[in-house]
Amino acid sequence: MTFQVKIAQGLKAVSPAAWDACALRTGSGDDDPFNPFVSHAFLSALEESGCVGPKTGWAPVHVLVEAQDGELLGAAPCYVKSHSMGEYVFDHSWADAYERAGGHYYPKLQVAVPFTPVTGPRLLVPDGVQADSVRAHLVAGLRALREQIGASSIHATFLQQADLDALTAQGFLRRDDQQFHWFNEGYGSFEDFLAALASRKRKAIRRERRDALAGGISIEWLTGREITQAHWDAFFAFYMDTGSRKWGRPYLNRRFFSLIGERMADRVLLVMARRNGRHIAGAINFIGDRRLYGRNWGCIEDHPFLHFEVCYYQAIEFAIARKLDRVEAGAQGEHKLARGYRPVITSSAHDIAEPSLRRAVQAYLDQERVYVSEAAGELAEAMPFRHRDED
Structure with missing residues (x-):
């Protein structure tokens, strides 16, 4: 040829x-x-x-x-x-x-x-x-x-x-x-995953999850048609806040998120945290056939361990529910190791x-x-x- x-x-x-x-x-x-x-x-x-x-x-x-x-x-x-x-x-x-x-x-x-x-x-x-x-x-x-x-x-x-x-x-x-990636070893629930950890680590994660949701914070998963422009507005505010603090000029703009929502919303998972009737934090993930890919996070209120809950523990729960093989949580972060993510x-x-x-x-x-x-x-x-x- x-x-x-x-x-x-x-x-x-x-x-x-x-x-x-x-x-x-x-x-x-x-x-x-x-x-x-x-x-x-x-x-x-x-x-x-x-x-x-x-x-x-x-x-x-x-x-x-x-x-x-x-x-x-x-x-x-x-x-x-x-x-x-x-x-x-x-x-x-x-x-x-x-x-x-x-x-x-x-x-x-x-x-x-x-x-x-x-x-x-x-x-x-x-x-x-x-x-x-x-x-x-x-x-x-x-x-x-x-x-x-x-x-x-x-x-x-x-x-x-x-x-x-x-x-x-x-x-x-x-x-x-x-x-650092998390691997699904056939867990049926988050508790099954915790059972595979040493007792001290298991207790630490339970404490972090409890403290993260203190003060009336609730978590929701949004994907597909559930994601509205209002959700994208809220998430973009979180993204801009994190980006401006970490590297000065975020790479992605508001138009990008709208296009993603139009073209591949079924492959998007937004994990959103709400308190007192408004969203205060969120993370965007993309859904593969076998893996969940965590990408960006942000917040407009600081709460202990909320980052770990929204980005890591909720991703693990979603992967278990969808029977996905792996969660990839982005670059860097040895702190992920204590939360069950493995070096790759x-x-x-x-x-x-x-x-x-x-x-x-x-x-x-x-x-x-x-x-x-x-x-x-x-x-x-x-x-x-x-x-x-x-x-």
């Missing part, structure tokens, strides 16, 4: 059905068959709302592989970046070192879901006899694009294993990091054009991977689950 590689400067140029036929059929093994963040609905909402675009430093340049008849065979969500913000895999030190040496680190190419530290498919290729060839053409297209625009590097972040293997086989450098290695791949910078980065990554692996092992030993000789 003869392939054509094209660049789409925005998802308006790509049929939603064709994109999703590639993006949503890549789940296999332990992966989630439906990863909401690579869907046309999610990525196009980022573009149409203006959250991504040339003015934001995230210019879409999606790489497409087509058959001669125009059938879309594979794609990679890709962006020209003029900075390193909103990625959650930090390369600022690489950029600084290269700039000090007289090079130009930006622009660079980012194969990713903007503002979303969630592992998922990045080389969107359905299983089939031509899959390896299509992946190879996507990588060739990325490298040709890098050369065409004078980019320093290509960065593919939060990779599933198949994509990581394909990219490292093509000479990309592997980088590892760590997150996440990976990215990096292709750097300039040989001296590549050698320096490779040496750094070789050391970093050892540290990340050792840290994950130490944290795993500190998990709160009870041993066989405990009650």
